[in-house]
Amino acid sequence: MTAPNAPVEPVFVADPPAPLTRPVPSGLLLLAERPAVPSGHLRWRGLGDGGGWLLGHLPSTAYGGRPPAGWNETALRQKGLGPVVAAALHAGGHAAPAWTALLLSAHLNGHRTPWMGRRLWTTSVERPSVCPPGMAAIWHLVATRTLSGAGLVDRVVWEVMPDELIERWLGAPWPTQRHRLDDRLLRLLELRRLLRAGALPDRAPFTALRKALNGGYLSARFAHRNLELVVAAADALPEPAVHTERRAS
Structure with missing residues (x-):
């Protein structure tokens, strides 16, 4: 909801x-x-x-x-x-x-x-x-x-x-470990697809992500403000196919 x-x-x-x-x-x-x-x-x-x-x-x-x-x-x-x-x-x-x-x-x-x-x-x-x-x-x-x-x-x-x-846009410091997000862009696209479809498994990293999003969507701003949370959810996904875009349900 x-x-x-x-x-x-x-x-x-x-x-x-x-x-x-x-x-x-x-x-x-x-x-x-x-x-x-x-x-x-x-x-x-x-x-x-x-x-x-x-x-x-x-x-x-x-x-x-x-x-x-x-x-x-x-x-x-x-x-x-x-x-x-x-x-x-x-x-x-x-x-x-x-x-x-x-x-x-x-x-x-x-x-x-x-x-x-x-x-x-x-x-x-x-x-x-x-x-x-x-x-x-x-x-x-x-x-x-x-x-x-x-x-x-x-x-x-x-x-x-x-x-x-950048920090004015984020409303927070630009994380020094931001490359960890850059390295997981395909996984972030897959996270968006599964979030939109309501198809994320009922596991701790995904439950924490859904709670933090509170019905919102996974954006660059959210990811940079919640780097550890997003990286944990991305790493909990199966290895995605290598594509430059993801089709959502």
């Missing part, structure tokens, strides 16, 4: 719009409201849904393949690119993960604005191999669904966050 005050898990539609139905080249994708002024290396395409949204692409060659620092709202407006509501790094390939990363960026931009200030929260389909000085890569576990309604799929999406904001 879900507690009355339990946080509601966001679910994103994984089906990308027309400009993203084909493989996407590597670079920085930007989602902007009209009007947005084309600038520099950026190429803009309308999303074609009549909603006034534009999709921009900045090739990775424009910033040396590293996550671009300073891609906040002020910097983008100075470049004549506003208002931009989402930014996601993509290494090329299938479009659906890129669209999911963009939607997460837009969600974070709207959700965090009241308490962390207005800025652009940059996400990434894959873990950036190098982050700019003063920034770190943090993963999120994201629930997606298709328009066909074929159940939920959990994906890992990364975020590039300034170091000084």
Whole structure:
């Protein structure tokens, strides 16, 4: 049973719009409201849904393949690119993960604005191999669904966050043993699937996790604040198959 005050898990539609139905080249994708002024290396395409949204692409060659620092709202407006509501790094390939990363960026931009200030929260389909000085890569576990309604799929999406904001986001110190969570991402995806299906065995590590969640969902924020509890539950699972995503029941 879900507690009355339990946080509601966001679910994103994984089906990308027309400009993203084909493989996407590597670079920085930007989602902007009209009007947005084309600038520099950026190429803009309308999303074609009549909603006034534009999709921009900045090739990775424009910033040396590293996550671009300073891609906040002020910097983008100075470049004549506003208002931009989402930014996601993509290494090329299938479009659906890129669209999911963009939607997460837009969600974070709207959700965090009241308490962390207005800025652009940059996400990434894959873990950036190098982050700019003063920034770190943090993963999120994201629930997606298709328009066909074929159940939920959990994906890992990364975020590039300034170091000084991490503990403010967590509401707790960033654990020094966080690599133990990074090493268990596949198991965390499996935990989410089983939690959502109510299929976790009645064993001590899982009972403790369910009690701590109190009807909520397993998120990156919860996992980092409850590292030992989550690691214990993850390690109690059978060895999962090696996949980059998990389909939920």
